[in-house]
Amino acid sequence: MTGFRAFLGKEVQEIVRTWRIWVLPGIVLFFAVTGPVLARFTPQLLQAVAPETGLVVQIPDPTFRDAYLQWTKNLEQVVMFAVIIIGAGAVSAERRSGTAVLVLTKPLTRTAFIVAKCLSQGVLLAGTVAVGAAITWALTYAVFGEAPLVPLAQATGVWLVGALMILGIMVFLSSSVSSQAGAAGLGLGAFVLLSIATIWPPAGRYSPAGLLGAASGVVSGRAVPLWPVITGLALAGIAVAASLWTFSRKEL
Amino acid sequence: MTPAIELRTLTKLYGPLRALDRVSLAVPSGSVFGFLGPNGAGKTTTLRILTGLARPTSGSASVLGHDVATATNDVRAAVGYLPDVPGFYPWMTGRELLRFAGRLFGLSGSTLSSRVDALLDLAGLAGVTTRVGGYSRGMKQRLGVAQALINAPSVLLLDEPTSALDPIGRKSVLDMIASLAGRTTVFFSTHILSDVERVCDTVAILHRGVVVAQAPIGELKARYAMQKIAVEVTAGADELAQDLADAPWVASVERPSDQRLVVAVTDPSAAQRAIPAAVANRGVGLRRLETVEVSLEDVFVDLVR
Numbered sequence: 001m002t003g004f005r006a007f008l009g010k011e012v013q014e015i016v017r018t019w020r021i022w023v024l025p026g027i028v029l030f031f032a033v034t035g036p037v038l039a040r041f042t043p044q045l046l047q048a049v050a051p052e053t054g055l056v057v058q059i060p061d062p063t064f065r066d067a068y069l070q071w072t073k074n075l076e077q078v079v080m081f082a083v084i085i086i087g088a089g090a091v092s093a094e095r096r097s098g099t100a101v102l103v104l105t106k107p108l109t110r111t112a113f114i115v116a117k118c119l120s121q122g123v124l125l126a127g128t129v130a131v132g133a134a135i136t137w138a139l140t141y142a143v144f145g146e147a148p149l150v151p152l153a154q155a156t157g158v159w160l161v162g163a164l165m166i167l168g169i170m171v172f173l174s175s176s177v178s179s180q181a182g183a184a185g186l187g188l189g190a191f192v193l194l195s196i197a198t199i200w201p202p203a204g205r206y207s208p209a210g211l212l213g214a215a216s217g218v219v220s221g222r223a224v225p226l227w228p229v230i231t232g233l234a235l236a237g238i239a240v241a242a243s244l245w246t247f248s249r250k251e252l
Numbered sequence: 253m254t255p256a257i258e259l260r261t262l263t264k265l266y267g268p269l270r271a272l273d274r275v276s277l278a279v280p281s282g283s284v285f286g287f288l289g290p291n292g293a294g295k296t297t298t299l300r301i302l303t304g305l306a307r308p309t310s311g312s313a314s315v316l317g318h319d320v321a322t323a324t325n326d327v328r329a330a331v332g333y334l335p336d337v338p339g340f341y342p343w344m345t346g347r348e349l350l351r352f353a354g355r356l357f358g359l360s361g362s363t364l365s366s367r368v369d370a371l372l373d374l375a376g377l378a379g380v381t382t383r384v385g386g387y388s389r390g391m392k393q394r395l396g397v398a399q400a401l402i403n404a405p406s407v408l409l410l411d412e413p414t415s416a417l418d419p420i421g422r423k424s425v426l427d428m429i430a431s432l433a434g435r436t437t438v439f440f441s442t443h444i445l446s447d448v449e450r451v452c453d454t455v456a457i458l459h460r461g462v463v464v465a466q467a468p469i470g471e472l473k474a475r476y477a478m479q480k481i482a483v484e485v486t487a488g489a490d491e492l493a494q495d496l497a498d499a500p501w502v503a504s505v506e507r508p509s510d511q512r513l514v515v516a517v518t519d520p521s522a523a524q525r526a527i528p529a530a531v532a533n534r535g536v537g538l539r540r541l542e543t544v545e546v547s548l549e550d551v552f553v554d555l556v557r
Binding site for chain 2: 003005006007009010014017018097098099100101102103104105106107108109251252
């Protein structure tokens with residue numbers, strides 16, 4: 001793994017010094033800050049609109065669970081799409097810009113290149129979501145006076161496993177397809193297929209597809225889906241191994 | 253002595269296209285080797301195989317005695333490479349990029365700092381603090397040469413290193429390449445013949461994926477270039493050209509200016525006797541009769557035409 005530390009250092013600096021520091025952390029922190037507040041005031045907002053539409057709205061008083069659901073819904077939709085788009089450029093962007101040639105003709109193995117990419121992106125994702133969850137918990141407590149830690153931690157953890165799986169798939173696609181847009185398109189396609197697969201109950205119970213939407217289920221009181229977590233982690237590992245295999249055979 | 257670079261019947265196919273066709277050549281250690289060819293001849297493909305970026309369809313390539321297909325980081329640590337269009341991280345400064353490149357080779361501390369300073373100086377980028385994203389094409393090319401030298405390589409592979417440079421930048425890069433002769437093996441692809449004539453001791457000419465010639469420059473000129481004789485007369489150059497065109501030792505007759513002929517000959521001694529006689533027969537004065545020095549361009553054009 002010669003050159004690994006130097007390349008990993010470059011990856012970290014690249015996150016800090018470019019647009020990357022604003023995109024994923026920016027989106028996650030925005031939702032973390034606004035989620036509990038929106039959950040608290042959604043009934044008032046709807047009632048303010050209702051007289052104009054003539055509708056009579058009866059909404060129960062919001063609880064901490066609504067704030068947590070705001071958080072998980074945002075993670076499952078907008079943040080997951082951001083993971084897909086960002087992951088699509090992980091390898092293909094370096095190939096297109098010629099920087100992969102610059103570093104891979106030096107004592108940096110292709111394995112080290114992929115592992116550094118996965119590690120930096122994975123740590124950024126995990127760190128950002130951990131901070132976002134902490135902010136959500138603190139603001140939920142401040143707004144509702146009640147914020148149990150376990151359901152939020154479990155839901156965020158389950159989502160993170162799904163996101164790491166999607167990230168692994170995206171690194172594989174980014175290693176295989178030369179265009180970032182192409183990899184992103186295939187990634188969105190894979191995401192849609194996994195979502196459709198959950199219609200079949202056994203796929204939702206046992207396969208990685210069960211991770212999609214599982215975080216909101218956990219907040220609503222369902223148990224952590226153990227099999228999807230196990231198979232999801234396995235799929236993430238397989239996707240990274242496939243990336244290494246594909247990229248080591250790729251002509252640059 | 254093992255050649256620094258050796259290609260053995262190297263073939264590369266891209267679908268039906270034969271980019272390299274059984275290319276064999278040997279680059280002596282310490283030489284500055286010009287790898288010449290028109291655009292699309294297969295020069296970049298050869299360099300991509302030598303750097304492990306592409307794989308040969310058949311045949312083999314070795315650098316410093318190691319097959320590039322199985323080369324370890326130890327071999328890469330001894331090689332510097334400048335691609336034809338170097339890519340950089342636009343958010344880095346030139347200094348940061350060189351430090352990063354050095355760290356990939358395991359350099360650190362004062363060794364790295366002193367090399368970075370020296371190479372920034374060599375590249376004319378010592379005082380530049382802007383990010384690489386704001387560099388001109390010439391600045392990027394010079395930075396590319398600098399990063400290829402950060403590990404003080406035993407073998408330096410340069411793909412069209414002067415193509416994006418202005419005359420001053422070109423001169424400094426060529427001077428730098430010339431200064432490495434004897435210490436570093438430089439394998440230098442280009443289609444700019446004057447650059448090769450200026451710094452290379454040995455050349456190979458690649459045409460449509462085939463090496464059509466490989467030799468020291470002087471030997472190549474002697475072996476392949478047709479002797480040319482310039483003739484300048486006081487009058488009647490057109491008639492003289494017609495007289496000479498039919499001679500069996502004449503390959504071609506050019507008319508570069510009013511009373512001047514350039515005669516390509518297959519038998520120089522016969523030409524030296526017959527041309528003054530032909531001028532005398534026409535009854536015109538002979539102003540000049542001289543052998544034209546053969547350039548690499550003449551050889552190149554003859555071989556790839």
